[in-house]
Amino acid sequence: MAGEGDVKLLGVAVSPFALRVRMALQMKGVGYEYIEQDLFNKSELLVASNPVHKKVPVLIHGSKPICESSAIVQYVDEAWATGGPSILPADPYQRAVARFWAAYVDDKVFPAWVAIMRAATEEERAEKLAAAQDVVELMEGAFAECSGDGEEEEDKDFFGGDSVGYVDLALGSNLFWFQPLHEMFGVTVIDAGKAPRLAAWAERFLETEVAKVVAPAPGSVVEYAGKLSARRLAAAAAAANK
Ligand SMILES: N[C@@H](CCC(=O)N[C@@H](CS)C(=O)NCC(=O)O)C(=O)O
Known part of the structure; x- marks a missing residue:
């Protein structure tokens, strides 16, 4: 069953x-x-x-x-419908909206910050950062669209409303790389000046129990990013020598 x-x-x-x-x-x-x-x-x-x-x-x-x-x-x-709070909203329209923004995270947000990491020069990195910040900024509006019922003035704490939901998990899972990206390259993907609600949400999300329990060990993301970069460079060198 x-x-x-x-x-x-x-x-x-x-x-x-x-x-x-x-x-x-x-x-x-x-x-x-x-x-x-x-x-x-x-x-x-x-x-x-x-x-x-x-x-x-x-x-x-x-x-x-x-x-x-x-x-x-x-x-x-x-x-596990009865095991804990619903992750997707009950309302079909809100479910569709949540799926739309979660797909946006995977199609646009994820590749945008990965491109910052892969940039070959500082100039390229600055370009990729600006592009990623634009992609992320668009989610400011999504926050109001997902978290409220469209009638309330006040923002809720999460995309899922009062508690973590589908879009929170989709975007929140990317947050574990943002501080390491800052450590490695001095970049701020969610700029509080451009996306203040999202920046506040990100802080709240990382403080939730659910995020804290899975958070990667300190230093492990930077270490993994180093391995990925070494593999990419080796592949590029091998291709150039063919
Ligand atoms: N669309 C997939 C993406 C999964 C994905 O890209 N996983 C990466 C790790 S973050 C992976 O397994 N990469 C191995 C590879 O590309 O060979 C999902 O949502 O599950």
């Missing part, structure tokens, strides 16, 4: 996509075995469970693998 059985999660401790699933499982009080993956040397289990993309996260419920973080979070919300 849905909501029962043996649950495993294949993840990487610093992966935003895996982190959002871990937060969803935490919200629903689901016990699970967490199996850390090495993406530089993918396990047979990962490749067999997600043969199409070979990416984390993968949730394995009983013997059934579920791939793609957004599909997994929605599955967790439905399969």
